[in-house]
Amino acid sequence: MLLMLYAQLMEADSLHALEAxxxxxxxxxxxxxxxxxxxxxxxxxxxxxxxxxSNLFM
Incomplete structure (x- = not known):
């Protein structure tokens, strides 16, 4: 979940961008x-x- 929070904060637009x-x-x-x-x-x-x-970002 931490990585998905990081992705949201960094506005990563794909899993490829997150991996990079x-x-x-x-x-x-x-x-x-x-x-x-x-x-x-x-x-x-x-x-x-x-x-x-959803609850985190609403």
């Missing part, structure tokens, strides 16, 4: 991610409850 933004090793270490791919982001995104994100 996550190339910073210090940032990856800070959020506890060793590596990312669009397919990993997509799977995690599909697991999130849309109501949770």
């Amino acid at each position: 933004a996550l190339t910073n090793r210090d940032f990856q270490r800070a959020i506890g991610v060793k590596s990312t791919s669009v397919s990993q982001l997509s799977r995690k995104n599909n697991q999130l409850d849309p109501a949770v994100l």
Whole structure:
């Protein structure tokens, strides 16, 4: 969920844009991610409850 919040704040317009933004090793270490791919982001995104994100941004 932290990555999706980051994507929203950074106005990332796609999972590809989010993946590109996550190339910073210090940032990856800070959020506890060793590596990312669009397919990993997509799977995690599909697991999130849309109501949770909706409540955050309404």
